[in-house]
Amino acid sequence: MIETIFNELLKLMITNKASDLYIKPFNKPILRIEGELYPVEFEEIKPDFTENIFDIITTVSQKKQFELNPELNIIYSIPNAQIKDRFRVNFYKNKGYIALVIRRISGDIPDLKELNLPSILKKFMLKKKGLIIVCGPTGTGKSTTLASLLNYVNKNFKKHIVTIEDPIEYIINDINSIISQREVGIDTNSFAEALKNVVRQTPDIIMVGETRDKETANSILQLAETGHLILTTLHSPNTVNAIIRILQFFEQQHHKEIINYLSTNLVAIVSQKLIPSLNAGRVPAVEILINNARMQELMLDFNFKQMRAEIDQFVGDGMQSFDISLIKLYSKNLISLEVALEYAEVPHDLNLKIKTLGIKPGKDLPSELEVISD
Numbered sequence: 496m497i498e499t500i501f502n503e504l505l506k507l508m509i510t511n512k513a514s515d516l517y518i519k520p521f522n523k524p525i526l527r528i529e530g531e532l533y534p535v536e537f538e539e540i541k542p543d544f545t546e547n548i549f550d551i552i553t554t555v556s557q558k559k560q561f562e563l564n565p566e567l568n569i570i571y572s573i574p575n576a577q578i579k580d581r582f583r584v585n586f587y588k589n590k591g592y593i594a595l596v597i598r599r600i601s602g603d604i605p606d607l608k609e610l611n612l613p614s615i616l617k618k619f620m621l622k623k624k625g626l627i628i629v630c631g632p633t634g635t636g637k638s639t640t641l642a643s644l645l646n647y648v649n650k651n652f653k654k655h656i657v658t659i660e661d662p663i664e665y666i667i668n669d670i671n672s673i674i675s676q677r678e679v680g681i682d683t684n685s686f687a688e689a690l691k692n693v694v695r696q697t698p699d700i701i702m703v704g705e706t707r708d709k710e711t712a713n714s715i716l717q718l719a720e721t722g723h724l725i726l727t728t729l730h731s732p733n734t735v736n737a738i739i740r741i742l743q744f745f746e747q748q749h750h751k752e753i754i755n756y757l758s759t760n761l762v763a764i765v766s767q768k769l770i771p772s773l774n775a776g777r778v779p780a781v782e783i784l785i786n787n788a789r790m791q792e793l794m795l796d797f798n799f800k801q802m803r804a805e806i807d808q809f810v811g812d813g814m815q816s817f818d819i820s821l822i823k824l825y826s827k828n829l830i831s832l833e834v835a836l837e838y839a840e841v842p843h844d845l846n847l848k849i850k851t852l853g854i855k856p857g858k859d860l861p862s863e864l865e866v867i868s869d
Contacts, residue, residue: 502573512529513528516596516597518540518545519540545592546593565588568583568662570584570662583662583664606646611779625719625724626719627724630734630764645700655673656702658675658677661679661686686707700723703727713745720756724762734782738761738764738794758795772829817838818845826855835849
């Protein structure tokens, strides 16, 4: 009975295109739809409801893991249902009671065009080696972007792609490439253990679901150095901050060595924000840092302030700031001026830029912006 109710709540997520569902004792379930929270017409959740869900959908080993550390992520599918969507379930303790947050994962992997992401991202995937970082706050589509990039390679090239995830989110089926998806806790003991042995699997591309610690950061830098294309995500508000975040994993005395690795092996950093669209739903505003000669020079000097300034000033070469991305979305009539200004780094500067360049919805971008037009 409880499992049936739980599955009906998950189906409600699909019907309403909700990204998240929050279930915790003494509250009604809440859906997150297009970034906003909406209570579900449902009775107040009792503690035994969440406890029973936990008992039903977790394995013995997962239960033991939760006893040792009350933080658990699992993937769940509705049994015996013709539903492609899967669900990432995060169990945690709230005031001593089990609570959960569920993220819906689409069963279909959208391509970059469907996601409104710049086509230059495909060019990054043609590199034989190096590091590509996708960053942004929680819930901004980082995993979806990575899955889309990997599936682009899968459809068009013959490669061996290894993913290391906790848990596996998008299922990527072999098309032209070989896809090996490894889940921490099931297929490998840890990110570190998987990365230590991944070279023996002769991969062309390695995707690490998230770089969370020094050991993982060190491994991905070394793998990029030794001839592999590495993709990973970071929780970071912008591209330059992602570099600083990697340095923060290491002691001060190692920063010069790490920045040398990054300056040599970094391909690009992509930072995402999801912005309310005029067409319902949300669209990504994307900042792109491409590791060209100028960025390498500034990185080696630890001149992050100037890196930030040059991205903001737009230096071409496919690079773009969040503000340029907002201008492009506004010119395509995908977002309103009010929303563009709300999400701008400095609203006054963006407004001035829009007026100076004569940007209008539905109007072609000026020539100075065409170099970064999709």
